[in-house]
Amino acid sequence: MKKAILVLFVLFVFLQLAHGQKKDEKFKNIIQISANPVENQQKTGTCWSFATSSFLESEILRKGKGEYDLSEMFFVRQAYLQKAKKYLLYHGHANFGEGGQAHDVMNVIREFGIMPESEYTGKPINTEIHDHGKMEEELIRFIAKTNNGFNKKRAEEWEEQFNQILDTYLGKLPQEFGIKGQTYSPLGFTAFLAINPDDYLEFTSFTHHSFYERIDLEIPDNWSHDKYINVPIKELVEIIDSSLYRGYTVCWDGDTSEKSFNHRSGIATLDSGVADYPTARQNTFLSREMTDDHLMHITGIAEDENGEQFYRTKNSWGTDKSEYEGYLYMSVPYVKLKTIAILVHKNAVPQSIMNKIERP
Template sequence: MKKAFFTLSLIFSISIAFGQYQFTMISDCHCTPVTSQDRTGTCWSFATSSFLEAELIRMGKRDIDLSEMYFVRKNYEDKALNYYLRQGKAQFGQGGLAHDVINAYAAAGAVPQEVYSGLLPGENRYDHSEMEAMLKAIVETALKSKSTSEKWMNAYRTVIDNYMGSVPENFNYKGKTYTPKTFAASLGIDPGDYVSFTSYTHHPFYSSFVLEIPDNWSNGSFINVPIEDLVAIAENAVENGYSVAWDGDVSEKTFSARKGIAVLPANDRGEEVWEKPGEEVSATQELRQQTFESFSTTDDHLMHITGVAKDQNGTHYFYIKNSWGEISPYDGYLYMSEPYFRLKTVSIMVHKDAVPENVKKKLGWNL
């Protein structure tokens, strides 16, 4: 279970120092406490569920802990059919993207964590490695069969039940009875309000395209904008009480969840990189494209941006909630420098109202 909500957002100019990094919070929004995805590749659900919980707080709703594993389960089912219909020529695994949670919310609703944890009695950690192998084996067997019956999907769902537990058709929550769909409807979240952005030059700017990354198994569309606009969207969101679902690369040696720092030093600084800020790489649009096409920038991980800060040199950082437990000096959060964000961000998701007015005009949105 998650704890009480953080109240850090009530303090907008608090200086935090560990080692020689000195961070001053510029903007911060309410969000729920850090949790852990444990031994699963479900960061996309943890990050986006946290994003939706922050949306509920922003909307003045009661404190609600959404079940990440409910969305995961729905996606396991959708991936099976997608993999089968594409005759095995599709991504199958634990990964996903922010829009997969939004799609699951729209199609199947949501449930509270206390109703469906995705853990069996006596379990306290997530581990989907064995289940994933079992699920893929079922779909592969169905593909190889010359006369596949409709029973394979029932068998597939039974395996999920055996590892994650079954979802109740009806449940009681705070004195009312719901189904997953009626519960989602009661929250007031409109899945159509959320938009995904990216920034690459192999497609025209201010248009949408299906981003060519492995975890985009559901062929989600992203609005393509210049990197300057992508940064502006993220900053504008947090400055106006919204938050951001972030997807990007965390494979750099200078990304450390345990140290709570993600930077891109211009030169090899050794261990000093963790001790104090220094000069960073100039992350241009051209360099973004180069690293994307060379696969040195990949969609490794999703996290939840909840704040903007600056260091003693004036460099801006995004304050980010991770889903690897309360590690780092910042209890599971980390500070990502703007240069790192500029180069290593693959995509973001925000509420459409968080988009700056000048970007909306470029997109031709009705204001």
């Protein structure tokens, strides 16, 4: 009996090693840029904050400042208030919800700064996970009611009441906090980390706008009407590659609705037989087949066993039930067809492309 158990144990270990070896051999990582551990956005629609926070954490590492875990919910909370103000300014004719874009984080940093996760988790006492369902419902009801009955009194009181809802679900914001023996405000912490939002550019690629101009991209989550630089898709991919080869990571926004986007297996692929990517992108964007679904963080380049290039991409859905512990590999055809936009450091963009861009 003992011998049989030993044989089964040895067989189990062999199979586990074989599986691990097979998994490792599927992709050969060519470039791996440092990133913080994978996180989990849980029951929220805040991928935009998780992806951009992860991107900034890698920027902080690149700058030699060390590893810092940034508070995603600080950005979420501050952005909610700005969305509410925009919604009321447009008399309710503006998007209000959980979704957002990478520039929302940059806009928060510009005005309010950065806060570490240790000082603001966005999880009040006795709350174990992020779950924004009830908060979202209450905020939508409140801002709609405020808009419909807007008057002088509401104009004076609504912001305080809005913040009280956020306090209940996310916790109150500290004005100052201590890190490694130093006291900072959020703006002071930003200065210490040497993060300047003006160092970062967003790019997109659609043919219904002129190339090399700064455009208001027509996606619902661009509620702030920020401008993206429109470039040919070939050059957008060139910017991604240039960034990674120069040691910069990329914040990626795109369509993840395809069945071939599989978090469990850690792969996102498409048929590489698309003859005309600009036309295919435009057609699927206008027909709403290509949608603005999800933001992630590209941290490297890999090759599969056939020598095909893939992008090593950090997701924000945790490490469970994921072949590559929260990472996945996106093929070049997938990125060419399904990318909505990217955010990169301006120094990572090839000069030949920068020379063509319309100056603001």
